Amino acid sequence: MTDLHDIRYVRVGTERLDESVEFATRILGLELVARDSHAAYLRGDDRDHNVCYVKGEGSGHAVGFEMKSSSLLDRVATELQNAGIAVHHGRAEECEQRRVRDMIRFTDPSGNRIELVARPDASGTRYFPSRDAGITSFSHVGMRTTDAATDEAFWTQRLGARVSDWIGDAALLRIDGVHHKIALFPSPVPGVQHINFQVAEVDDIMSSWYFLREQGVRIAFGPGRHATSGARFLYFYGPDGMIYEYSCGVRIFTPEEDRDHVPRQFPREPRSYCMWGSKPDIAEFKAPSACEAPQPQFANVG
Ligand SMILES: O=C(O)c1cccc(O)c1O
Numbered sequence: 001m002t003d004l005h006d007i008r009y010v011r012v013g014t015e016r017l018d019e020s021v022e023f024a025t026r027i028l029g030l031e032l033v034a035r036d037s038h039a040a041y042l043r044g045d046d047r048d049h050n051v052c053y054v055k056g057e058g059s060g061h062a063v064g065f066e067m068k069s070s071s072l073l074d075r076v077a078t079e080l081q082n083a084g085i086a087v088h089h090g091r092a093e094e095c096e097q098r099r100v101r102d103m104i105r106f107t108d109p110s111g112n113r114i115e116l117v118a119r120p121d122a123s124g125t126r127y128f129p130s131r132d133a134g135i136t137s138f139s140h141v142g143m144r145t146t147d148a149a150t151d152e153a154f155w156t157q158r159l160g161a162r163v164s165d166w167i168g169d170a171a172l173l174r175i176d177g178v179h180h181k182i183a184l185f186p187s188p189v190p191g192v193q194h195i196n197f198q199v200a201e202v203d204d205i206m207s208s209w210y211f212l213r214e215q216g217v218r219i220a221f222g223p224g225r226h227a228t229s230g231a232r233f234l235y236f237y238g239p240d241g242m243i244y245e246y247s248c249g250v251r252i253f254t255p256e257e258d259r260d261h262v263p264r265q266f267p268r269e270p271r272s273y274c275m276w277g278s279k280p281d282i283a284e285f286k287a288p289s290a291c292e293a294p295q296p297q298f299a300n301v302g
């Protein structure tokens, strides 16, 4: 069984490299740690980077997870290949671009690109925010799935993730004590749906809500509170329609809870996403449209 040690980075292809860097620093509150004409590396915690914007839409999205050792990485590669899953072993320059010693890449059944890495660069300097958004860490990604059941089986059976809760068919998956590090939201297309940063306290959520609106940033959802993880949250749109989430107070499972937890099934309705009543301006979070909702069956009446 694979044990993903932690989420490590997200790579986002963009034609708007300068705009993405400007948004991530001035608005989101990340620190720019390196950039060249092809890529920009930014962080919201003490790791070497959390987000890499890569010039060119074609480079798409990828999510990187750290394995505890290169030997564990090699073992996972063999397990995946034996299961008939194509595994790309990162070339030296690809590992350098990711600031890691070893990397493998494969896709989940929806085509989401997953990278497993070993010995990522540590950093001897503290995260130094460009704006005091209260960010404490890069914590999870929401991903789009074109086949929720198949992707959930892949992430749980192949990669060792555990379901913490469902909202409709959307699975919130944990790989450690944090309620989730990956969430899979049904969608017609794959890709990274949102990027989450933890913030220190609710004051950070609320002061950012005022700041973002003053800056003309489109709010996507919230301020609100998730019924699933209990986290208070705020979502907003950045360049290329990427959604960013600040949240605080996410549930942390004790080892006993991790062992005994029975995942809950929340219905796909607004109150499952927000206990306070905020309504999402996020396609994957909206209740199925009338054309999608199962039509009530009326018995033939005379
Ligand atoms: O934190 C959560 O529970 C949560 C639920 C639905 C969607 C999300 O993005 C979340 O982070």
Ligand SMILES: [Fe+2]
Binding pocket: 140, 141, 142, 183, 194, 196, 245
């Ligand atoms: Fe989230």
